Amino acid sequence: MTLKIHQDHSRFKQIVRGKIKANLRKYVQKGEMIGKKGKDAISIPIPFIDIPRFKYGHKEQGGVGQGDGEVGQQLGPGAVEPGDGHQAGQGEGDHALEVDVTLEELAQILGEELQLPHIERRHNEKIVTQKIRYTGINTTGPESLRHFKRTFKQALRRQIAAGTYDPARPVIIPTREDRRYRSYKLQDLPETNAVIIYMMDVSGSMGDEQKEIVRIESFWLDTWLRHQYKGLEARYIIHDAVAREVDRDTFFHTRESGGTMISSAYKLCRDIIQADYPKSAWNIYPFHFSDGDNWSADDTRQCIEMLRNDVLPNVNQFAYGQVESPYGSGQFIKDLREAVGDTPNVALSEIADKDAIYASIKDFLGKGR
Amino acid sequence: MPKSLTPRLAALRDEIHGYAKEFGLDFFDTVFEMVSYDEMNMVAAYGGFPTRYPHWRWGMEYEQLAKGYEYGLSKIYELVINNDPCYAYLMESNPEVDQKLVMAHVYGHCDFFKNNFSFRHTNRRMIDEMANHATRVRRWVDKIGVEKVEDFIDRTLSLENLIDQHSPHIRRNPDPRRAEDELKANERVEGFKVGREYMRGYINPSEFLDSQRKKVEEEKQRAKKFPERPQRDVLLFLLEEAPLEPWESDILAILREEAHYFAPQGQTKIMNEGWASYWHSTIMTRRALRDDEIIDYADHHSGTMGTRPGAINPYKLGIELWRDIEERWNKGRFGKEWDECDDLRARRSWDKKLGAGREKIFEVRKHYNDITFIDTFLTPEFAMEQKLFVYGFNDKRNSWEILDREFRKVKSKLLQGLTNFGQPIIEVVDGNHENRGELLLAHKHDGQDLKGDYARETLRNLQSLWRRPVNIITRYDNKGMMLRFDGATHTEKKVEL
Numbered sequence: 001m002t003l004k005i006h007q008d009h010s011r012f013k014q015i016v017r018g019k020i021k022a023n024l025r026k027y028v029q030k031g032e033m034i035g036k037k038g039k040d041a042i043s044i045p046i047p048f049i050d051i052p053r054f055k056y057g058h059k060e061q062g063g064v065g066q067g068d069g070e071v072g073q074q075l076g077p078g079a080v081e082p083g084d085g086h087q088a089g090q091g092e093g094d095h096a097l098e099v100d101v102t103l104e105e106l107a108q109i110l111g112e113e114l115q116l117p118h119i120e121r122r123h124n125e126k127i128v129t130q131k132i133r134y135t136g137i138n139t140t141g142p143e144s145l146r147h148f149k150r151t152f153k154q155a156l157r158r159q160i161a162a163g164t165y166d167p168a169r170p171v172i173i174p175t176r177e178d179r180r181y182r183s184y185k186l187q188d189l190p191e192t193n194a195v196i197i198y199m200m201d202v203s204g205s206m207g208d209e210q211k212e213i214v215r216i217e218s219f220w221l222d223t224w225l226r227h228q229y230k231g232l233e234a235r236y237i238i239h240d241a242v243a244r245e246v247d248r249d250t251f252f253h254t255r256e257s258g259g260t261m262i263s264s265a266y267k268l269c270r271d272i273i274q275a276d277y278p279k280s281a282w283n284i285y286p287f288h289f290s291d292g293d294n295w296s297a298d299d300t301r302q303c304i305e306m307l308r309n310d311v312l313p314n315v316n317q318f319a320y321g322q323v324e325s326p327y328g329s330g331q332f333i334k335d336l337r338e339a340v341g342d343t344p345n346v347a348l349s350e351i352a353d354k355d356a357i358y359a360s361i362k363d364f365l366g367k368g369r
Numbered sequence: 370m371p372k373s374l375t376p377r378l379a380a381l382r383d384e385i386h387g388y389a390k391e392f393g394l395d396f397f398d399t400v401f402e403m404v405s406y407d408e409m410n411m412v413a414a415y416g417g418f419p420t421r422y423p424h425w426r427w428g429m430e431y432e433q434l435a436k437g438y439e440y441g442l443s444k445i446y447e448l449v450i451n452n453d454p455c456y457a458y459l460m461e462s463n464p465e466v467d468q469k470l471v472m473a474h475v476y477g478h479c480d481f482f483k484n485n486f487s488f489r490h491t492n493r494r495m496i497d498e499m500a501n502h503a504t505r506v507r508r509w510v511d512k513i514g515v516e517k518v519e520d521f522i523d524r525t526l527s528l529e530n531l532i533d534q535h536s537p538h539i540r541r542n543p544d545p546r547r548a549e550d551e552l553k554a555n556e557r558v559e560g561f562k563v564g565r566e567y568m569r570g571y572i573n574p575s576e577f578l579d580s581q582r583k584k585v586e587e588e589k590q591r592a593k594k595f596p597e598r599p600q601r602d603v604l605l606f607l608l609e610e611a612p613l614e615p616w617e618s619d620i621l622a623i624l625r626e627e628a629h630y631f632a633p634q635g636q637t638k639i640m641n642e643g644w645a646s647y648w649h650s651t652i653m654t655r656r657a658l659r660d661d662e663i664i665d666y667a668d669h670h671s672g673t674m675g676t677r678p679g680a681i682n683p684y685k686l687g688i689e690l691w692r693d694i695e696e697r698w699n700k701g702r703f704g705k706e707w708d709e710c711d712d713l714r715a716r717r718s719w720d721k722k723l724g725a726g727r728e729k730i731f732e733v734r735k736h737y738n739d740i741t742f743i744d745t746f747l748t749p750e751f752a753m754e755q756k757l758f759v760y761g762f763n764d765k766r767n768s769w770e771i772l773d774r775e776f777r778k779v780k781s782k783l784l785q786g787l788t789n790f791g792q793p794i795i796e797v798v799d800g801n802h803e804n805r806g807e808l809l810l811a812h813k814h815d816g817q818d819l820k821g822d823y824a825r826e827t828l829r830n831l832q833s834l835w836r837r838p839v840n841i842i843t844r845y846d847n848k849g850m851m852l853r854f855d856g857a858t859h860t861e862k863k864v865e866l
Contacts, residue, residue, distance in 0.1 A: 004411065005414055005427055008414075008427040008428035008431070009427075009431050011424075012426070012432060051529075052527050052822075052823045052827045053827055054531070054824055055792060055819070055820055056820060057819070062761035062772070063760060063786055064758070065759075066681060066756055067678040067758075068756060069678065071772065071773060073770060074768045074769065075678045080760070100436075
C-alpha cells in the first residue's frame with residue numbers, strides 16, 4: 001500500500017543524500033563514522049536539516065524536572081531532552097540531526113561523488129548459493145511447516161459444504177485431508193565473491209596517526225567493495241620483520257617495534273591466496289599499507305619478484321598505500337613505481353595526512369578493476 | 370485507508386461515550402477511525418491531519434516515527450484533531466483495553482477543545498482548511514516549480530514561531546494610524562490667532578513658528594515610522610510590508626494561519642493532556658474496566674505517566690494538578706483561612722467537606738491556560754509532593770544537575786519555560802531602520818541568550834523575505850548586541866541598551 005506521505009518521505013531522503021554528498025569529504029577525513037557503524041547502516045550527523053529558528057541555547061536554558069535526588073546531583077545521560085523535545089535524535093548542543101544511511105547507499109554516494117567506475121569483475125556468477133523460497137501451499141509436508149490458517153479455512157469450507165457447521169457452536173476440527181503445508185523451492189542464487197587481503201606494517205615507525213589513516217581508508221575501501229560484491233571476505237596481515245595473520249581488531253590495534261621486512265607479508269599473502277582463493281573463483285584485492293621503509297634493498301627485490309610472479313597474475317588489483325611518517329624514508333613506493341608502476345592492475349597512492357584520504361580512495365578505486 | 374469501527378468497537382465506543390456524558394463532559398461529535406500503524410505514523414507526521422501540503426519535513430517526521438515504532442521505542446496511541454466534529458484515530462492492532470482507554474482519553478481532549486477559552490477562535494473546520502491549503506500549495510508547485518516553493522516554505526518555517534499567540538483574543542481599533550495621520554495633515558502651523566495685525570510679531574515670533582513647524586515635521590516623520598508600536602506578529606508584518614510575490618504571500622499566509630491554529634495546543638499542553646488523562650483514568654477505573662483488563666490497563670497507564678529527571682511529563686504533571694485542585698476544593702483547602710493557617714497539623718487534617726472539587730475543575734478547564742493554571746494552582750505542598758526541581762548545565766562537570774528545589778525558583782522556571790511556548794519573544798521594532806528600508810527586530814531578553822548559530826541562519830532566511838538588510842537587537846553575556854545580515858555577510862556589533 002502506498003501512503004500519501006511517501007512522496008514527502010522520499011523527498012526527505014533525497015535531501016539527506018544531497019547533504020551527505022556535500023559533506024562527504026569531511027566524513028571521509030574524520031574517522032567518526034566508523035565508530036557509528038551498525039550492521040548494515042551508519043548514523044551520520046547532517047548539518048542543518050532541521051529548520052533554524054530564533055530559540056534559546058538549551059544549555060543556558062535549563063528547566064524543571066521531577067524525581068528524587070539531592071541538589072547538586074547529576075542527572076544521568078539522556079535524562080535531558082535536547083532542543084525542542086519531540087524531534088528525536090539531535091546531538092547535544094549541536095544542530096545536527098542524525099540520520100541512518102545504509103552502507104549500500106553510502107557506497108553509492110561515494111561512487112557518485114568520487115566518480116568511481118564500477119568494478120569490472122573477472123569472475124561473474126561463478127559461485128552459487130542455494131536459498132529457500134516459500135512459493136506455495138501443498139497438501140503434504142512436514143508438520144513443522146503446517147499452515148494453520150489455511151488448514152482451518154479448508155476444514156471450515158469442508159464442514160460448510162457437508163452441512164455439519166453449526167454457527168451456534170462454531171467448532172472446527174480439521175481432518176487429515178484438510179491439512180495444508182507451506183511448500184518451498186530451492187533457488188540457485190549466483191554470487192560473485194571477493195576477498196580483500198589487508199596488510200599493514202606495524203613496526204615502530206608506524207605511529208597512531210598513520211594507523212588511524214589506514215583504519216579510515218580501509219573503511220571506505222570495504223564499503224565500496226562490499227557494494228560491488230556480495231559476500232566479501234577480508235583477511236588481515238600485520239608485519240614487522242615477520243608477518244602473521246590476525247583478526248580485524250588486532251590488525252588495527254597492534255604496535256610492535258623492530259625492523260620491517262615487507263617480503264614476509266607478501267609471502268603470507270601469496271600463501272593465503274594459494275590456499276584459500278583459487279583465481280578461477282575469486283576476485284582478489286590485496287591492500288598493503290606502510291610508511292615506505294623496508295629493511296634492505298635486497299628485501300625490496302624479493303618483494304617485487306614475488307609481486308610479479310605470484311601475486312599480480314592472480315589478483316584483480318594490488319594496491320599499495322604509503323602513509324607519510326616522520327621516521328620513514330618513503331623509499332618503497334619509489335621502488336614499486338619503478339618496477340611495477342606501469343602494470344595495469346597496480347594502484348599506488350601516497351597519503352600525506354587525513355586530508356589526503358579522499359584523493360587516495362580515488363587512486364585505489366579509480367581504475368575500476 | 371481509514372476504516373470505520375468494527376461492530377464490537379462501535380459498541381465499546383457507545384459505552385465509553387455514555388460514561389463520558391454521565392460524568393458531564395461536553396464535546397463535539399467525535400468520529401473514530403481505524404488505521405494501521407503505518408497510517409497512524411503518517412497521520413501523526415502530518416500533525417494529526419489526513420492531508421497536508423507537500424513538504425519534506427513530514428517525511429522526516431514519518432521516518433522518525435516509523436523507526437521508533439519498528440525498534441519498539443515508541444508507539445502512538447492517541448491522536449485527535451480539534452475540529453467539529455473531532456476526528457480521532459485508533460490503531461488496528463491494539464488490544465481492546467487500549468482502545469477503550471484511548472476513547473476515554475479522546476473524549477477528554479474533545480471536551481477541552483470545545484470548552485477551553487484558548488480554542489475559542491480556532492477554525493473548527495480545520496480539516497477542510499488544511500486540505501485547501503494543500504491544494505493551494507500544490508497549485509503553486511505546478512506553476513512555480515517544486516524547488517522554489519519548497520525553498521520558500523523552508524525559509525518561512527524558520528520564522529514560524531514569530532507569531533502573536535494572543536492576537537486572536539485582542540480586538541484592535543480599526544486602523545488608528547490612518548485617523549491620526551489625517552488629523553495631522555490638516556493641521557497647519559499658523560501660530561496663535563492674532564486680533565491686531567501689528568501684534569503678530571510679538572504673539573507669533575518667527576522663531577516660535579519655526580520651532581512649531583519643526584515639531585510638526587518631526588511628528589510626521591515619526592508617523593512614517595512603522596510599525597508604530599513594536600509588533601509581535603512578525604509574520605503578519607512581513608505579509609503586509611515585505612516585497613513578496615503573490616505566490617509567496619499566499620504561502621506565507623497559509624503557514625501563518627496554521628501556526629495560529631496550533632498555538633492554543635502549545636499554550637494548554639499540560640492542562641489538556643492532564644485533563645484527558647484524568648478522564649481516561651476516571652472513566653476506566655470507575656466504569657469501563659473489566660477485571661481481566663486491570664493489569665494491562667495499569668501497565669499502560671503507568672507507562673504514560675512515567676517521568677524522567679530531566680523533563681516534565683505534561684500528562685503526569687497535568688493529571689496530578691487536576692487531582693490536587695479537586696481534592697483541595699473538596700476539602701476546602703483554599704481561601705483566606707487556609708492561607709493564613711500555619712499550623713502544620715491542622716493543615717494536614719483540614720477537611721471542610723465542601724465537595725466542590727468536580728465543579729471547580731470544570732470551571733478551571735474553561736478559563737485557564739498553562740501559564741495561569743500553573744501560576745494559580747501550583748502550591749509549595751504540591752511541588753514538594755511531586756518532587757519538582759530546577760536543573761541546569763554545569764560546565765565544569767559537563768553534565769546536567771539538580772540546581773534547586775526551592776518552590777519560588779521551581780515555579781518561576783516552570784513559568785519561564787511556558788511563556789511564549791518556551792520561545793524567545795521577538796518583535797518588529799522598525800521597518801525602515803535608519804531610513805534605509807532595513808528591518809530591525811528586538812529580542813525581549815529574559816535572562817536567556819539566543820542560540821547563536823540558529824539566530825544567524827534565521828536572520829539569513831528573514832533577509833531573503835525582506836530583501837533588504839535585517840538586524841536584531843539582543844543580548845549576549847549581558848551586553849547589548851546587534852546581529853545583522855545584509856544578504857551577503859553576517860556582522861555583529863555592540864550596542865547600548
